[in-house]
Amino acid sequence: MTPEEFRTAAHELIDWVADHRARIPDLPVASSVAPGEIRAALPGRPPESPEPFEDVLADLDRIVVPGITQTQHPAFYGWFPSNASLSSLLGDIASGGLAGLGITWQSAPALTEVEQVTTDWLRQLAGLDDGWRGAIQDTASTGTLVAMLAARERAGEHSQESAGLQGVAQPLVAYTSPHAHSSVPKAVLLAGFGRDNLRFVDVDPVTYAMRPDALAAAMAEDVAAGKRPAVVVAAVGTTGTCAMDPVAAIVEVARTHDAWVHVDAAMAGSAMLLPEMRHLFDGVEGADSLAWNPHKWLGTILDCSLLYVRDVDHLIRCMSTTPSYLRSAVDDEVVQYKDWGIPLGRRFRALKLWFHLRLEGAEAIRARLRRDLDNARWLAEAIAAETDWRVLAPVDLQTVCVRHEPPGLDREALDRHTLAWADAVNAGGRAFVSPSVLDERWMVRISIGAEATERADVEALWALLREHVAASRVVPTAP
Amino acid sequence: MTPEEFRTAAHELIDWVADHRARIPDLPVASSVAPGEIRAALPGRPPESPEPFEDVLADLDRIVVPGITQTQHPAFYGWFPSNASLSSLLGDIASGGLAGLGITWQSAPALTEVEQVTTDWLRQLAGLDDGWRGAIQDTASTGTLVAMLAARERAGEHSQESAGLQGVAQPLVAYTSPHAHSSVPKAVLLAGFGRDNLRFVDVDPVTYAMRPDALAAAMAEDVAAGKRPAVVVAAVGTTGTCAMDPVAAIVEVARTHDAWVHVDAAMAGSAMLLPEMRHLFDGVEGADSLAWNPHKWLGTILDCSLLYVRDVDHLIRCMSTTPSYLRSAVDDEVVQYKDWGIPLGRRFRALKLWFHLRLEGAEAIRARLRRDLDNARWLAEAIAAETDWRVLAPVDLQTVCVRHEPPGLDREALDRHTLAWADAVNAGGRAFVSPSVLDERWMVRISIGAEATERADVEALWALLREHVAASRVVPTAP
Numbered sequence: 001m002t003p004e005e006f007r008t009a010a011h012e013l014i015d016w017v018a019d020h021r022a023r024i025p026d027l028p029v030a031s032s033v034a035p036g037e038i039r040a041a042l043p044g045r046p047p048e049s050p051e052p053f054e055d056v057l058a059d060l061d062r063i064v065v066p067g068i069t070q071t072q073h074p075a076f077y078g079w080f081p082s083n084a085s086l087s088s089l090l091g092d093i094a095s096g097g098l099a100g101l102g103i104t105w106q107s108a109p110a111l112t113e114v115e116q117v118t119t120d121w122l123r124q125l126a127g128l129d130d131g132w133r134g135a136i137q138d139t140a141s142t143g144t145l146v147a148m149l150a151a152r153e154r155a156g157e158h159s160q161e162s163a164g165l166q167g168v169a170q171p172l173v174a175y176t177s178p179h180a181h182s183s184v185p186k187a188v189l190l191a192g193f194g195r196d197n198l199r200f201v202d203v204d205p206v207t208y209a210m211r212p213d214a215l216a217a218a219m220a221e222d223v224a225a226g227k228r229p230a231v232v233v234a235a236v237g238t239t240g241t242c243a244m245d246p247v248a249a250i251v252e253v254a255r256t257h258d259a260w261v262h263v264d265a266a267m268a269g270s271a272m273l274l275p276e277m278r279h280l281f282d283g284v285e286g287a288d289s290l291a292w293n294p295h296k297w298l299g300t301i302l303d304c305s306l307l308y309v310r311d312v313d314h315l316i317r318c319m320s321t322t323p324s325y326l327r328s329a330v331d332d333e334v335v336q337y338k339d340w341g342i343p344l345g346r347r348f349r350a351l352k353l354w355f356h357l358r359l360e361g362a363e364a365i366r367a368r369l370r371r372d373l374d375n376a377r378w379l380a381e382a383i384a385a386e387t388d389w390r391v392l393a394p395v396d397l398q399t400v401c402v403r404h405e406p407p408g409l410d411r412e413a414l415d416r417h418t419l420a421w422a423d424a425v426n427a428g429g430r431a432f433v434s435p436s437v438l439d440e441r442w443m444v445r446i447s448i449g450a451e452a453t454e455r456a457d458v459e460a461l462w463a464l465l466r467e468h469v470a471a472s473r474v475v476p477t478a479p
Numbered sequence: 480m481t482p483e484e485f486r487t488a489a490h491e492l493i494d495w496v497a498d499h500r501a502r503i504p505d506l507p508v509a510s511s512v513a514p515g516e517i518r519a520a521l522p523g524r525p526p527e528s529p530e531p532f533e534d535v536l537a538d539l540d541r542i543v544v545p546g547i548t549q550t551q552h553p554a555f556y557g558w559f560p561s562n563a564s565l566s567s568l569l570g571d572i573a574s575g576g577l578a579g580l581g582i583t584w585q586s587a588p589a590l591t592e593v594e595q596v597t598t599d600w601l602r603q604l605a606g607l608d609d610g611w612r613g614a615i616q617d618t619a620s621t622g623t624l625v626a627m628l629a630a631r632e633r634a635g636e637h638s639q640e641s642a643g644l645q646g647v648a649q650p651l652v653a654y655t656s657p658h659a660h661s662s663v664p665k666a667v668l669l670a671g672f673g674r675d676n677l678r679f680v681d682v683d684p685v686t687y688a689m690r691p692d693a694l695a696a697a698m699a700e701d702v703a704a705g706k707r708p709a710v711v712v713a714a715v716g717t718t719g720t721c722a723m724d725p726v727a728a729i730v731e732v733a734r735t736h737d738a739w740v741h742v743d744a745a746m747a748g749s750a751m752l753l754p755e756m757r758h759l760f761d762g763v764e765g766a767d768s769l770a771w772n773p774h775k776w777l778g779t780i781l782d783c784s785l786l787y788v789r790d791v792d793h794l795i796r797c798m799s800t801t802p803s804y805l806r807s808a809v810d811d812e813v814v815q816y817k818d819w820g821i822p823l824g825r826r827f828r829a830l831k832l833w834f835h836l837r838l839e840g841a842e843a844i845r846a847r848l849r850r851d852l853d854n855a856r857w858l859a860e861a862i863a864a865e866t867d868w869r870v871l872a873p874v875d876l877q878t879v880c881v882r883h884e885p886p887g888l889d890r891e892a893l894d895r896h897t898l899a900w901a902d903a904v905n906a907g908g909r910a911f912v913s914p915s916v917l918d919e920r921w922m923v924r925i926s927i928g929a930e931a932t933e934r935a936d937v938e939a940l941w942a943l944l945r946e947h948v949a950a951s952r953v954v955p956t957a958p
Binding site: 001002003004005006007009010011013014015016017018019020021022030031033035036037038039042044045046047048049050051053055056060063064065066067068069071072078079082084085086087089090092093094096097098099100101103105106107108109110111113114116117120121122124125138139141142145149152159160161162163164165166167168171172181182183185186189190191192193194195196197295301302303318319321322330333334342343344345346347351354355357358359360361362363364 | 480481482483484485486488489490492493494495496497498499500501509510512514515516517518521523524525526527528529530532534535539542543544545546547548550551557558561563564565566568569571572573575576577578579580582584585586587588589590592593595596599600601603604617618620621624628631638639640641642643644645646647650651660661662664665668669670671672673674675676774780781782797798800801809812813821822823824825826830833834836837838839840841842843
């Protein structure tokens, strides 16, 4: 395709994107296609000859759009805020247009240095001291895996240079909250620790935050058994209820064993931008690594996850490879991000951050985050004030965990009731919430923070929930 | 930013991209900015208030473009072809516009199913049998790490469910070519095998391809020492010379030890599209996994790497996590790509492939690959016919390894001469080649395959090389 052909097609596509984004509030939030439906609409054999651009564009409307759950919808309250700001999309388009190849500093000095600058801007905005250095990863899953590998190599005294984990004298142990994101145990297992060496530390029954005394006890027990506490992952906040593990106390416990502390603040990290919320992250300076996803609440389009570390030299020692064809005269003067993570080739993702921050400005971003906190508090109060409704966990930030608990239901009936009204809300297409399990019972997570969600939307959600609960046929348990 | 503000800015940006792509042939190929130069041009503090779009756009020209080595330039012969076709860029823009969030099938059924279809289209185009299942990874570095983890778990009998690599009875060993890409040893080390358990197998001194007899001997030696051959990575082709490790013979050796075979065909895999080249991949059906990057020679914009596996159930067993908030009623009927790799959240990258293949058609892609093979053969013949020039390795595909060897130079002087003329070529800005080490001596890799590179460009390159060599002051070694 020539630049002129691209120009024509891309102008059409931009109009399509602008129109699509404008109509999102009128679309059902959750996709309702059946498994295999989209596959069946596509040819099984690859195209031999070029097809007209118009056909491809038409297929976006016909086939693709119905197959997308609309995370940019004002009534999207599922999983996590997954904002894809249009200002960051401009940066992403620029990245593709430039086609920068990030393999070494030399392959695209701008790609490296704009990343240095923008990750440092976010460090400053988050009130993190200048001992932190950041790099963009695709997701926090990957960032957490990188942190587990770095922790493994520190505790194992760089065993990868000898017999690997296969030669470690004392088994290394990892600790986290049972409420940590699923990517945390996954990263621990992929790093080779083994499930026997992964401890889920007790949490407080009211706040659902990790108990530092339980962490200390678990570590002491492992040490007594001849094992070596290697790493703790503090979830700030947790996936289920957005509980905030107490970082300062965790750091203090970890330090006595020289264990690595990784802070998973993938969603909640954006709250560090608000001085009045910064206390929730107290002690983070004592951690060794920190994952935070601007592609969630902050709004920089996926994928844009940050991993900050304090000891870059250690990280590089774990991740570095410099074959002859990648050597250059300036190696000692520049940052080589290939040695800060897993992939060699990297997209120019810093442009998304650069455009996002410059076109929005930090002030407007903070105002939006505060709006979401206010909305969450309003909703939590409204729910708590209503008969038979319960807010199940502290609302420190923007996640509200709720259950409607009409009298006369036993545990199983209550679970059926919860799933029934949540599924009905989602199937209706006018809002999307996430059913989730807390203390072995189903509840509903309402994760507020879509860029488009205003107070009126949250009020409409609350009306919708009550409507669905009223309509849902509660079958009381037989006496 | 509202959809209407986006519309206005994005139309401007599209014109900028089209203009930029059109002017690339007039830009210097390699960036020549100094370390820190771009950083110094940017404000050290984050923006509090929004800046006008025009300022950001102007900074692309002023600051960013000079800091990019132009991989889309017709005279780009460095590292690997790293094509970013404009048709695939359209798919990438659509992906951003849709803002699909790939965490489960339910979060974006279209994201999953278009990926199933397009990876299957490429499977068919590559002549791979229907026992292969593919998923998009960011890069082959990641794909290879996933393969090493899957291999580790097969050989270690799913040790991650017990004591991990820390509890494996027999040390697991990995094998590869010393000419494999740097991401291969990196993946082996990150997977926890340890450098002591990573064997570089001897290669043929003429073809630089792995010797299956040497592999068999290395494995036998390890077995005798009480170790367990777990995985072989066949490089097809290698990074240095594009040597093609003989997959069929490697598979045969590996099978006697039930070792996993991973084929790294990141760059060369695109040649599978050409029936006349398919024999170079003979035996690939016997392998367990295969990495191939459409974001290289094929031209689908970064990042778009494929990992095909034969035993998906095994892969899922290694990678799966299904917490309650990600459970859905259709889990058994659909593909959950989160369980095929490391990240939970995934972009809608299949759209890049979808647009690329539909807008270009397979026929035109094959014609372009054949053009590149012809150009490489032409160049190799021209070089081989010239006094004092040597082609150093077989030119099976599109990589030509050369050295100018004037008489009277000892080893060190020859290295200085090679680096001097290669650096002069690159500094001149009219072409970009990669100096690299082969048999402990510097040589120059010419990797043909930029989308824009025509025969006239390769002829111009050859003239330029001779020009630079003639101008370079050769200091003969003192007698």
